[in-house]
Amino acid sequence: MSIRIQEDDFSLDREWDALRKRIGGSAGSIVAFAGLVRERARAGEEVSGLFLEHYPGMTESSMERIVEQARGRWPLQDVVVIHRVGDLRPGDQIVLVLVASAHRGAAFAGCEFVMDMLKTKAVFWKKEVRTGSKGTWVRSTGDDFERAKHWRNDGE
Amino acid sequence: MKVRAFFFASLREAVETDVLDIDIGDGASLIDLRRCLAARLREDQMAALDAADVRVAVNRRLVHDGEAAVLAAGDEIAFMPPVTGG
Numbered sequence: 045m046s047i048r049i050q051e052d053d054f055s056l057d058r059e060w061d062a063l064r065k066r067i068g069g070s071a072g073s074i075v076a077f078a079g080l081v082r083e084r085a086r087a088g089e090e091v092s093g094l095f096l097e098h099y100p101g102m103t104e105s106s107m108e109r110i111v112e113q114a115r116g117r118w119p120l121q122d123v124v125v126i127h128r129v130g131d132l133r134p135g136d137q138i139v140l141v142l143v144a145s146a147h148r149g150a151a152f153a154g155c156e157f158v159m160d161m162l163k164t165k166a167v168f169w170k171k172e173v174r175t176g177s178k179g180t181w182v183r184s185t186g187d188d189f190e191r192a193k194h195w196r197n198d199g200e
Numbered sequence: 201m202k203v204r205a206f207f208f209a210s211l212r213e214a215v216e217t218d219v220l221d222i223d224i225g226d227g228a229s230l231i232d233l234r235r236c237l238a239a240r241l242r243e244d245q246m247a248a249l250d251a252a253d254v255r256v257a258v259n260r261r262l263v264h265d266g267e268a269a270v271l272a273a274g275d276e277i278a279f280m281p282p283v284t285g286g
Contacts, residue, residue, distance in 0.1 A: 097209050099206075127286075165283070166285035166286070167283050169208055169283060170284045181284075188284075
């Protein structure tokens with residue numbers, strides 16, 4: 045298990061290898077998701093970067109709670125969540141989720157659940173920065189809330 | 201007693217600081233704290249803190265059951281706009 049918040053970039057290779065070492069032969073699958081900074085906001089306008097803010101202490105607990113909930117729903121061997129904060133540029137990696145499980149179904153579902161919850165429940169704030177303007181604080185979209193909500197309704 | 205109010209993201213920008221030290225009477229609640237803040241901040245700043253989608257955390261735990269609970273000396277009160285991770 046590894047849940048981290050950091051300004052520095054992360055390496056999928058390094059996290060993957062560390063995870064494989066931890067799980068040994070206990071898991072039959074790993075699902076990986078990485079989120080990147082898009083060069084365009086949802087409305088289509090160009091952004092020069094993102095600024096991500098968090099609340100030290102509280103943000104970590106919000107991430108731990110999400111991972112605990114995922115582990116309560118699926119038999120997950122191991123979970124890695126790395127979330128970056130600070131100034132990011134288009135193309136930069138923001139978030140990494142690795143989920144290891146005996147079978148792929150749980151790994152796919154667990155990974156998607158963790159991402160959907162990070163979007164709506166994790167304590168981060170994200171600002172789209174534009175050249176020559178003050179920027180806009182991003183709000184979760186209807187789609188984000190729908191995706192988070194469907195996990196409450198699917199009865200799994 | 202002394203408590204600290206923290207402001208994040210858009211609220212930090214609205215209030216123009218990330219933290220305010222507040223001297224407030226013993227036994228004060230979050231409702232009293234808002235009154236105290238209203239005396240120090242501009243009306244537009246206070247309106248930002250009073251918005252319906254602002255969540256409040258005391259010592260890094262979200263307040264779910266209204267703002268009447270009594271604060272203690274040294275409490276850390278955070279005003280948080282809607283979150284967006286991932």
